[in-house]
Amino acid sequence: MKQEIFDLDERFGEEFKGHYVLKETTWAKRNRIIQKHTKYHPMTGNIISSDYIAIQAETIMACIHGQPDSKPITLEKLLSDENGVPVPIGEMLSKIANKLCGINQEEAAFLSEQSEMSDHTQSSQNLGSAKSSVGLPQS
Numbered sequence: 001m002k003q004e005i006f007d008l009d010e011r012f013g014e015e016f017k018g019h020y021v022l023k024e025t026t027w028a029k030r031n032r033i034i035q036k037h038t039k040y041h042p043m044t045g046n047i048i049s050s051d052y053i054a055i056q057a058e059t060i061m062a063c064i065h066g067q068p069d070s071k072p073i074t075l076e077k078l079l080s081d082e083n084g085v086p087v088p089i090g091e092m093l094s095k096i097a098n099k100l101c102g103i104n105q106e107e108a109a110f111l112s113e114q115s116e117m118s119d120h121t122q123s124s125q126n127l128g129s130a131k132s133s134v135g136l137p138q139s
C-alpha cells in the first residue's frame with residue numbers, strides 16, 4: 001500500500017507539530033464512506049444529495065495511520081467550523097489522501113465546495129422510451 005510520511009513544524013501551532021503517516025485505503029472502505037454520506041432516490045437510484053465535506057473528512061481519517069500522541073487531527077476537528085483544523089493543514093491532508101486513494105483531479109473537483117455549482121450528471125445516450133415487454137401483442 002502507498003503511504004506518505006511528513007513532519008509539521010510549529011508554524012500551525014504547537015498542537016499540530018509532529019510526525020504524520022497517511023496510507024492508502026481500500027476501495028471497499030472508500031466506497032462505504034461515500035455510500036454513508038450520499039442519499040439516493042429510492043426508485044431511480046439517482047443521487048439526491050452528498051455531503052462532500054464529510055466524505056473528504058472521513059477519507060482523511062481513514063488514511064491517517066500515525067500522528068502525534070495528542071491526536072490533533074480528529075473527525076470532529078476536520079468537520080468543525082469553530083475550533084477546526086487550520087485550512088492549510090486540511091487542504092494538505094486532503095491532497096495527500098486523494099493522491100493515496102487514487103482520486104483523479106476531476107473527482108477531487110467534484111468533492112470540492114466549488115463542485116456544487118456545476119452539473120456532474122452524465123446524460124444517457126438512450127433517453128427515449130423503451131417498448132413495454134409486458135404481455136403479448138394482440139392480433
